[in-house]
Amino acid sequence: MALTLSNPARRRLRTLGFLSPWLIGFSVFFAYPLIATVYFSFMHYNQIQKPDFVGLRNWKYVFEQMPLFGPALWNTLWLVVVMVALRVVFGLSLGLLITKIKTGAGFFRTAFYLPYLAPPVAATVAFVFLLNPSTGPVNEVLAHLGITGPNWFNDAAWAKPSLVMLSLWGIGDLMVIFMAALLDVPREQYEAAELDGAGAWSKFRYVTWPSITPIVMFAVVTGVVQTMQYYTQALVAGKIASGVSIGPGSVIQPGYPDHSTLTVPQLVYSMGFQNFNTGAACVLSLVLFAIAMAVTMLLMRKRSGLLAAED
Amino acid sequence: MPRWRIPLRAPVALAAAGLLLSGCANPSVGSADDDPAKPVTLKFWHGWSAPGEVKAINDSIARFEKLHPNIRVESTENVTDATINQALRAGGDKAPDVVTSFTTNNVGQYCDSGMWADLDPFMRKSGLDKAKVFPKTLLDYTSYDGNQCALPLLADAYGMYYNKDAFKEAGISRPPRTMSEFEADAKKLTKRAGSSYKRVGFMPNFRLYQNSPDRLFAQWGPTYFDAKGDSRLAKDPATYKFFDTAHKLVEAQGGYNALERFRTSFGDEMSTQNAFMSGKLAMHLDGEWRGLMMNEAKVGFDWGVAPLPVPDDQAETYGRGYLTGTVAGIAHSSKHQNAAWELVKFLTADTDQVVSFANAIHNVPSTFAALKSPKLDADPTFRTFLDIAQNKYSQVMPPSTNGGMYVTSLQDFSYSVEAGKVHDLKKGLRELDRQIDADTLQSKS
Numbered sequence: 001m002a003l004t005l006s007n008p009a010r011r012r013l014r015t016l017g018f019l020s021p022w023l024i025g026f027s028v029f030f031a032y033p034l035i036a037t038v039y040f041s042f043m044h045y046n047q048i049q050k051p052d053f054v055g056l057r058n059w060k061y062v063f064e065q066m067p068l069f070g071p072a073l074w075n076t077l078w079l080v081v082v083m084v085a086l087r088v089v090f091g092l093s094l095g096l097l098i099t100k101i102k103t104g105a106g107f108f109r110t111a112f113y114l115p116y117l118a119p120p121v122a123a124t125v126a127f128v129f130l131l132n133p134s135t136g137p138v139n140e141v142l143a144h145l146g147i148t149g150p151n152w153f154n155d156a157a158w159a160k161p162s163l164v165m166l167s168l169w170g171i172g173d174l175m176v177i178f179m180a181a182l183l184d185v186p187r188e189q190y191e192a193a194e195l196d197g198a199g200a201w202s203k204f205r206y207v208t209w210p211s212i213t214p215i216v217m218f219a220v221v222t223g224v225v226q227t228m229q230y231y232t233q234a235l236v237a238g239k240i241a242s243g244v245s246i247g248p249g250s251v252i253q254p255g256y257p258d259h260s261t262l263t264v265p266q267l268v269y270s271m272g273f274q275n276f277n278t279g280a281a282c283v284l285s286l287v288l289f290a291i292a293m294a295v296t297m298l299l300m301r302k303r304s305g306l307l308a309a310e311d
Numbered sequence: 312m313p314r315w316r317i318p319l320r321a322p323v324a325l326a327a328a329g330l331l332l333s334g335c336a337n338p339s340v341g342s343a344d345d346d347p348a349k350p351v352t353l354k355f356w357h358g359w360s361a362p363g364e365v366k367a368i369n370d371s372i373a374r375f376e377k378l379h380p381n382i383r384v385e386s387t388e389n390v391t392d393a394t395i396n397q398a399l400r401a402g403g404d405k406a407p408d409v410v411t412s413f414t415t416n417n418v419g420q421y422c423d424s425g426m427w428a429d430l431d432p433f434m435r436k437s438g439l440d441k442a443k444v445f446p447k448t449l450l451d452y453t454s455y456d457g458n459q460c461a462l463p464l465l466a467d468a469y470g471m472y473y474n475k476d477a478f479k480e481a482g483i484s485r486p487p488r489t490m491s492e493f494e495a496d497a498k499k500l501t502k503r504a505g506s507s508y509k510r511v512g513f514m515p516n517f518r519l520y521q522n523s524p525d526r527l528f529a530q531w532g533p534t535y536f537d538a539k540g541d542s543r544l545a546k547d548p549a550t551y552k553f554f555d556t557a558h559k560l561v562e563a564q565g566g567y568n569a570l571e572r573f574r575t576s577f578g579d580e581m582s583t584q585n586a587f588m589s590g591k592l593a594m595h596l597d598g599e600w601r602g603l604m605m606n607e608a609k610v611g612f613d614w615g616v617a618p619l620p621v622p623d624d625q626a627e628t629y630g631r632g633y634l635t636g637t638v639a640g641i642a643h644s645s646k647h648q649n650a651a652w653e654l655v656k657f658l659t660a661d662t663d664q665v666v667s668f669a670n671a672i673h674n675v676p677s678t679f680a681a682l683k684s685p686k687l688d689a690d691p692t693f694r695t696f697l698d699i700a701q702n703k704y705s706q707v708m709p710p711s712t713n714g715g716m717y718v719t720s721l722q723d724f725s726y727s728v729e730a731g732k733v734h735d736l737k738k739g740l741r742e743l744d745r746q747i748d749a750d751t752l753q754s755k756s
Contacts, residue, residue, distance in 0.1 A: 044756045046424045047400040048643065052756050065749040134507070134576035154575055243577060244518055253719055258726065273393065275713055276424055277754060 034289070041282035048276075058279035062287070066280070071259040072267045075160065076288070079230055079263070080295070083164050084223035088216060091174030096204075098175070099182045109179070116172030124236040127166045128153055132241075153241035156260035163234060163261065174219055181215040182208065217303040221296055228292045231269070234261040264288045341428070343648035351650045352383045356398070356407040358637075359672070360389035361581075363603075367671035371664055375657045382650050392417060399426050399642050408645035409654050411464060415452040415635045416708060416715030422455035423712045423754075427640035430459050433652040444660050444678050452707040453638050462659040463677035465669055466636035467598045468699040469526050471620075472605075475613040477510065477593040486594070486617035488629050490530075490556045493594075493620040498563040500593035508565070508573045513594040515560040516570050517725050520580040521597050524725035525718055528553050529633035529706040530621050535717065536709055542717065542747035545740035552622060554728055554736060567729055583608045599696035603673040616692045618699050631704035632696075636677060675700045713754035717747045 005013070016023070041058055043051035062069055098108050115123065130138050131152035139149030150158045189207045198206065238256035254270065255262030264284055272281030345351065359368050365388050372384045387407070392414065398406045410427065412418070421427040434441055441450060445463060453461040473486050481500050487493040497512030517524050531549035536542060544550045561567050577591065578584020581604075587595035588610050595601075596619060605614060621628045639659055641651045657664055665681040668674075670688045675696055681687065682697065699705055711717055724733070724743045733739040 046426075048424045048426050049756070054756075057753070061749070061753045065746070065753070067746060132575060134572055151572070151575075154571070241575070242518055243575060244520075253722070258730070258732075259723075273396065275716055275750075275754070276396075276420055277713070280753065 037282045037285050037289075040278050041286055043279050045278040046276040047278055051278075054279065058283045062280055062283045068255070068259060068262060068267055069284070071255070072262045072264045073287075075260065075262055076228065076230065076264045077291075078160060079163065080224055080227045082160075083167050083227055083230075084220060086164055087167060087171060087174055087223055088219050090168050091171050091219065092178050092212075092216070094171065094175045095178030095182050096208075099179055109175075112175055113172035116170045118170070120170075120232050121236050123170060124166060124233045125240055127162070127169065128237050128240040131162060153237050153261075154257055156258040159237075159241075159257060159260040163237060166233060166237070174223075177215060177219065178212070181212040185211040214303070217299065221299050221303075224295050224299065225292060228288060228295075229265050230263050231265040234263055235266055237261060341643055341645040341648055343428075343432070343652075345647045345649050347647075347649040347653050348381060350381045350383075351647050352385055353409055353647060353651055353654055354385050354387070354405075354407040355409045355654065356387045356390040356395055357411045358388075358390055358392075358413045364672050367668055370671070371658060371668050374664060374667075375654060378657070379653055382653060384654060396426070399644060402644040406644050407642055408647050408651040409639065410642055411637055411639045412461075413637055414715065415638055415710075416718055418453055418461050418638055418714075419455040419710030419712055420714030421640065422458040422460035422710070425643055427460035428643050428645070428648060430462060430640065430652070430655070433641075433649070433656075434459075437652070437656060439656065439660060444680070446677070446679065446682075446701075448634060448705070448707050449636065449677050452635070452710060455710040455712070461638035461640040462655060464637045464639040464659050465665070465672070465674035466634055466677045466700055467600070468675050468696040468705065469521065469529075469596060469598050469633040469635075470616055470618050470696055470699050472587055472595045472597055472601055472614060472616055474587075474590065474593045475615050477590075477612070481593075486615070487620045489623045489626060490620050491623050494556070494559050494563050497560055497594065501564045503565070507569070507576075508591075510590065511564055511570065511573060511592055513560060513564075513596075514570060514574060514586070514592055515557050515564075515729075516567070516574055517557075517722065517729055518571075519574055519577070519586070523718070523722055524553075524557075525708060525721060526596060526633045527557065527619070528721075530619050530628075530631065532625070532628065532631070532704060532706060536711075540751070542744040542751075544721070544747075545737060545744050549622075550740060551736060554725075556622070557725075557729060561729060567731065599675055599693060600673050602690070602692045602696075616695045618695070618702075628704040630698060630702045631706065632699035632702065634700060634705050634707045637674070711751060713750055716750050716754070720747050720750065 040051065042053060042055060044054045044057070045051035094112055098105050098112070101108060118126070130136050133139055133149065133151040133154055136149075136152070138152075142149040152158050152162045185208055189211075190203055193203050193207050235254050238254055238261045242256040244253075244256075254266040265288070268281045268284045268288070271277045271284060355372070357368060359365055368388075369386065372386055376382065376384060392412050395407065395410050395412070399410070412421070422429075431441075441459065441462075445453075449463040449466060450459070453459060453463055471486060477500055478484075478486075481496075483496055483499060487496045493513065497515075500510065500512030502509040514522070515527075516522065528549075531553050533547050533549045533553070534543060537546075561570060564570060573591075574586075577586040578589065583589070585604075586592045587597070587601075588605060588608055590612060602616065618630045618632055621631060639655050641648050641655060645651050658668075659665070660678060662678060662680040662684060663686075665676050665678050666684045666686045669676040669681065670686070673688070673693060676682050676684070676687065682701065687697075708715075708718060720743060724739065727733050728736065728739070
């Protein structure tokens, strides 16, 4: 018997057919992991034995008994605020400068973009070497100038700013995006502003800024999401700077020095894969997810407001 | 159908699917149904990476294959515990059958989680009486709560290396035996160079190479847990004496910040730029393997070894040290567990094999028979470590359900203490005990 479908049903099936690649990807890579994370956050599970339901125990443990949760959350949020803000400001400033340079722009573009191409681990190792408090060339130069350099990655007060410096060194990606946006601003608007007697600041405020706002928001939102997942550079920097020997039997404890570079993703890894504590790792992941969602939604609403204001 | 139900369909279906899949997330479980006489290929993962070490373990495997022509061993070197853990969780055909770990701290976790198979049934089948083969201390660190999921595959003993030339120059006739002698000698051996150092007598900072606090703390013979399994660091007078001595050692040599700054100029531990090997340290806490590296590197000074000093009020315990070692076991997911046991048994309990391997990589043998073997390396520096390993006061770390988590907590706390950030030691230790207990409870099902 041939299956007869009504027109709306056929339309719905066709729509679902076209949507299916996205639906499958969404289900496998987003919905299932999210649901599984919520499920395991209520379980005692070591990834070997069967999970046991423990109610809110993992949640209580994370919020009441895990002393590293506070520092990790603080560090992550500190990096989100400071690193993202400075990256946007620095990337935009570089973009503005290079688009204004008449000669040698190609050289500067290349010079500022090249560090971005360095693999994160190699770049971090090089940076830790440069900033070694005893043997690093940066402190040697500072000493020649009569300045006692800080302990950089070996000082809890300087470790996070050192990571920010590392991220600013690799600013090439943002610089290129901002340059594209800046070169896209219609010339005639600048000419009109000049005719109205606008200075450099007024031109930036009333011409450049409204044109590049969507790109700035893009940089901020992607920056926030990336920094929420900050892991590799902080781990490598801490590991190298601590000088602790890493062998097959050793367990890398992130956060050196004094947990100042410990981030929530690092804590998730430690809990889930070093301490076999999947439940607590899932709780931490969900907290991070909730914060990332809230911040992103806030920014997106702000972005809609800005775009509406432009209209 | 009311319209509000429609958007719920997809999430509900996804949730149901997710929960079903989550329930099926357990990795594969192995079996011991295989016939060890049948042809089989075993996957053996280990952490050795230096050329000499890899050659030594490959020679061991060649000897095993000669004795068991039906078993072929595929060996993978330089594998970390983290990689092994991941592979065992995932299971499957690519996962190893026989595994090793360079730290005993994680054994409790491996046994309690079921990640490494219980070896007692295999020992019973093959008539191996573990109490007669292995020293009790080593059996203790390879089991947890009655589950012997690992066996010792050579041990490591920690002692003190010292620069005899520097001692002569400072007018010191013998290595220190008590903590007060240690402090005085460290001060005498320290040579300043402007605001930094030319040489430090003994670098007490806990982040130096093998200097993790638990290793020096072993000289006081602390008891980490009470009979109920609760952490008792705050109750043990040894803890306070240990931190007091560590502080005195730091102060006698210029203070934490100056020492820490000097430490950051040191080369890699396992290279010839090692701070002791390059003459930046006059006394150094390290394991028995360092002697072989010193000989191979032909360091430019005369050196010797001795046990680490002991507290003044425990002089009778001189000769003690911290013990740990490599451990071997069978993966829970292995489908060839009987064949895997043949390899584990050979590597850990065959006297000739244990002695040959110990001589080749300069590690302490881990069986009674091998320790007494006349074939064992007669090098006096190596023998010093054998004595430390057999000293009745030498200490191993007690196993815990969450592996080395309590050791990590102690390390973190010790870093704060040495940096002068803990103003009330008693209060800090009580908090540390509470934290260790909370972590242990959280890890139990």
